[in-house]
Amino acid sequence: MAEFFAPDPVLLHARLRPTGLACIDLATNRRWTYSELNADIQRATTVLSAHSVRTGDRVATVSANSVYQIILQQALTRMGAVHVPLNWRLAQPELARLLDDCEPTLLLADREPPTPPLGCGHVEFTRFCAEVDAAEPGPRLPARPSAETSVILYTSGTSGSPKGVVLTAQSMLATTVNFSILTEVDTACVFLCDGPMFHFMGLVTQVWPPLTRGGTIIVSPKFSPEATNARLGDAELGVTHYFCVPQMAEALARAPNFDPSAWLDLKALFTGGAPNPPARIRWWLDRGVRVVDGYGSTEMGTASGMPLSPDLIRLKAGSVGLAGPLTAIRVVDDRDEPVPAGALGEILVSGPSVTPGYWNNVEENLAAFTEDGWFRTGDIGRVDADGFVFLVDRRKHMFISGGENVYPAEVEAALAGHPDVQDVAVVGVPDQLWGEAGCAYVVAKHASQVTHGQLVSHCQSLIARYKIPRETVFVQSLPRTGSGKVMKHLLAEGSTARL
Structure with missing residues (x-):
């Protein structure tokens, strides 16, 4: 079978629609067309090469959201190197442990970082951005295999011990296909991205679908309920897709300028990462807003999502929707045998969006998959007769x-x-x-x-x-x-x- 190479959506749209609006950075009000974004990605490859970044090397970042995070990630993919965005909220000892685990060649940080591991260079992220602006675009590099490690994202660590999840270009593309079809992403889409880019939601789900479809990404440095409400109602921005965790949605509803009647272009609030009570989903529907729950994680990408039909959202309130076209879901008992429709069991997931495993963690990799390769989500749930997935809880809870x-x-x-x-x-x-x-x-x-x-x-x-x-x-x-x-x-x- 011929090798599948990593997709390069920015290059594609730089050729298809070079003057199309790719990104807006709200911190600076700077805009990039697809042609400009493609050129800056090539400039970034020049800068990274000058800092001795080579194929397979890890580049860690401790930085707030910006379009340059997207530029960096795409440049590293073109080089066959690995992006490791770290949570800037972590204390220095916590960051130091993650840096020791991923062993980066280069650390790009907004603030004073912990002492980098031996052999790791350190550059302020703002300096990196300035170097990109001043550089000449590097030569076009050969396409990289899609199965190479492209990103390492450390899980939030609800159990107290973060793990590095390996993402490949293939797994991110599969999530893009699932999310785009389930949420009706098209070339006219405008995504507001204020989820942190050290999480899957911020770096992949809010970035790859609009880039792949040739839409627009509006990048905010952080979430602010009042600012987000204003942006969702800004006709000039025309936001069509906003993805957040349920707690962010509730913060919007509590803000003094909450006025969903002004969200004229918004298709839905897309939520994930935590349960959304059916009563709240109906509360939003009564105010004209479709809250669309999905199911996914750093390890499995986007696995399922609710349709955008208000009638189905109300009828199936509490469901995380139907499996995406590139995902298979099954529910099993304690012996890994399938259970009947509607019965509770552990949810297993298979498909190209699933991680190949955890970084430097053989023990967790063995525990995470069944013998035939299905990913153990650790979630208890059921699939009804119509194929809709309902989560009940984490097995460990x-x-x-x-x-x-x-x-x-x-x-x-x-x-x-x-x-x-x-x-x-x-x-x-x-x-x-x-x-x-x-x-x-x-x-x-x-x-x-x-x-x-x-x-x-x-x-x-x-x-x-x-x-x-x-x-x-x-x-x-x-x-x-x-x-x-x-x-x-x-x-x-x-x-x-x-x-």
């Missing part, structure tokens, strides 16, 4: 109360429907009578005086009695990763410490 399996996400969805609950997470804690019982951590809405008893009463008609939390802890906020996932291991540790 399930607890057993009085002999019954309890999935916290079901309990969280019930609690989230209470009008005084702003945010909620449920964990299982040791219980002398029941073995384990639920403990709810609740962020109440401003000025609310809601009590544990009122929340119990609310849940009684919605979920089985054994699922109702035995305790409620009211908190100011929940600990979350940069991608919006609740760090439940911290809550569980806190609950156990109080016993």
Whole structure:
């Protein structure tokens, strides 16, 4: 079989539509046509070569969102080198551990970084940008094999230990195809990108689909609810696609300038990374906004997504949609045998969007895949008779109360429907009578005086009695990763410490 080479969508559109608008950087108000973006990518290959970056080398970044992050990533792909964007929110000791793991040749950082590993050069990211602007475009390089490592993204570490997920040009292209078909991406698309580019959402899902289709990417250095509301309603920008985690969507709704009637060009709010309670999806629909849930992760890319039909969104509220055209999904029992439609089991995923594995982590690679190559998501869910996927919870979050399996996400969805609950997470804690019982951590809405008893009463008609939390802890906020996932291991540790 002939080798498949890495796609180069910017080069394609520099030829198809050279004057088409490729990118806008909101921090500088600078704009790039596809011809200009292609030239800057070639300039970046010149600069990177001057810094001794070669095929297979890793280049780490600690930097805020910018179009130059896109330029860097595309340049490294052309060179057969590897982009490793790191979370700029991490403390220096945390960054140092990740740098030791990926062993970069070059570190590009906005701020003073930890001491780079031996043999790693360090350049300020702003200096790199200036060098790109001043350089001559390098020669066109031969296409690289699509199976080469192109990006390493470190997971958020909800279990406390980040892992480097390997992405290839092939896996990112497969995610692009899945996402583009499921979310109706076309050449007229305009993506607003304010999700951090050290996460899959910011670097891949918000970038590759519009680049591949020849659309426009608007890059914001960070998320700000009021600024994002204004941009979604800006007719001159004409944003068609906005992808965020549910907590970002809720922040938009709470902002003083929230006015979804002004979002005239927006096809939908596309959400992922955390559960979206059905009640909230219907709340958004009642205000004219389609909130479209999808299913994916750094490891598997975009696997599924809801159709954009408002009727289907309402009918299947709580679903993460249908499998993408390049993804196969199956639900299995504890022996990896398929279960009937509608039955609960672990979700397995297969397809070209799935990672080939974790960087420098043989043990995790062995545990992550079945013998026949399916990726173990660790998620418990079901697929209904119509093919729609419903997530119940992470397998590791399930607890057993009085002999019954309890999935916290079901309990969280019930609690989230209470009008005084702003945010909620449920964990299982040791219980002398029941073995384990639920403990709810609740962020109440401003000025609310809601009590544990009122929340119990609310849940009684919605979920089985054994699922109702035995305790409620009211908190100011929940600990979350940069991608919006609740760090439940911290809550569980806190609950156990109080016993």
